[in-house]
Amino acid sequence: MIRSSRLLNILLVSVLLPLAGLSQAAGWPRQVVTDNGTITLKSAPKRIVSTSVTLTGSLLAIDAPVIASGAGVPNSRFTDSQGFFSQWGAVAKQKHVQRLYIGEANAEMVAAQAPDLIVVSATGHDSALRLVNQLSSIAPVIVVNYDDKSWQQVVTLLGQATGHEDQAQTIIYQFDQRVTALKPALKLPPQPVSAFVWNGGGKEVNLWTADSAQGKLLQQLGFTLAPTPTQLATSHSMGQRKDIIQLSGEKMSEGLSGKSWLMFVADEDTVNQVNSDRFLQQTPAVKQGHVYPLGNDNFRLDYYSATHTLAILEKRFVH
Incomplete structure (x- = not known):
């Protein structure tokens, strides 16, 4: 009876929860x-x-x-x-x-x-x-x-x-x-992480902040975002955006302070570019091989790209 009751509750939640908030x-x-x-x-x-x-x-x-x-x-x-x-x-x-x-x-x-x-x-x-x-x-x-x-x-x-x-x-x-199902199965790389988009052959990177959709998804999965150095935290794109911080030149190695790097809009070729960049070669994440590409379709995060990103994270971090 207890199992049946629990099953009934689960079924009710699965039916009713998607309808929550309709009255608003x-x-x-x-x-x-x-x-x-x-x-x-x-x-x-x-x-x-x-x-x-x-x-x-x-x-x-x-x-x-x-x-x-x-x-x-x-x-x-x-x-x-x-x-x-x-x-x-x-x-x-x-x-x-x-x-x-x-x-x-x-x-x-x-x-x-x-x-x-x-x-x-x-x-x-x-x-x-x-x-x-x-x-x-x-x-x-x-x-x-x-x-x-x-x-x-x-x-x-x-x-x-x-x-x-x-x-x-x-x-x-x-x-x-x-x-919810994926989070406990993930074997996280060394924390905290820096999540970013590599632009224009390394001329600059867009670092995702905790306010970004990408940052929110990673935190939802249990990742910890590396704090941004105070002197760089005001470098938000276009002066107003809260989701990215633009870093270039020597500031890249300073701003990408995570022990692991999660690269959006990236594949293995992108990782090779990062690993060979003169400003980044001596960073701990590069030297220890903790640079991970998360696919090419998550420049902007929506239901489709977020779902694809989950699949890539599962493939890479579930063993």
């Missing part, structure tokens, strides 16, 4: 608190335009009706031939998501799609923040700051704005269940 935004019209204030949405959107290639993946993950998106440079380390991120490019193609432009946002192209909701990122190179007033004359605009949020927090907000709360909570629950 149930029904239309509804108000959504975003980085550009509280936005009133009269009805569930049916034609969403994402001006942020970073946020498009989260919209796709919750099956929101995104019809078009801004894009990055095609065929880069982390994009496909459309300029969409490789981790969800196939999903975008399947759902017939149209590429609007590459790089800088274009309000006329957005308007031509006749959207009923426009999604804008608050920071990053894909931000169309300067166009918010102009875009607001086309359709309601929600501004999402992803540099201080986990991908789970991002999809929760987007779920509330699109009426896809249940899909958002379901993928979060399923992902967290996988993290």
Whole structure:
């Protein structure tokens, strides 16, 4: 009886938990608190335009009706031939998501799609923040700051704005269940770790902070992030972003103070570049062989890239 009761409780939780929080935004019209204030949405959107290639993946993950998106440079380390991120490019193609432009946002192209909701990122190179007033004359605009949020927090907000709360909570629950199962099985490398993206042949690195989605995921799995030296902690990208600290030259070895290094957007060739860099050759992580690539599709963390990253961590650190 005890086992049956426990099993029943587990089943009930698995059914009910994905639906948790629906009452907070149930029904239309509804108000959504975003980085550009509280936005009133009269009805569930049916034609969403994402001006942020970073946020498009989260919209796709919750099956929101995104019809078009801004894009990055095609065929880069982390994009496909459309300029969409490789981790969800196939999903975008399947759902017939149209590429609007590459790089800088274009309000006329957005308007031509006749959207009923426009999604804008608050920071990053894909931000169309300067166009918010102009875009607001086309359709309601929600501004999402992803540099201080986990991908789970991002999809929760987007779920509330699109009426896809249940899909958002379901993928979060399923992902967290996988993290719960994986965490005790991981044989962690020497702690603490520095997590970063290696840019431009070693001219600089982007060090993920504890505020970043990448940093939050690693901490969720039990990794400890190495503290950033105080004199470098103010080197945040573009003066405002909280998720990365840009390091270059001699500052790289000082800022990458972890005993192990976890490299995002990286493969074995990237590790070889790091190991041969003149500024990094004598660091403990390089000398002791604790430099680990985590795959090429996690430049921005969303449900798709986070899931792929879990698989790589499992392959590398579960023995």
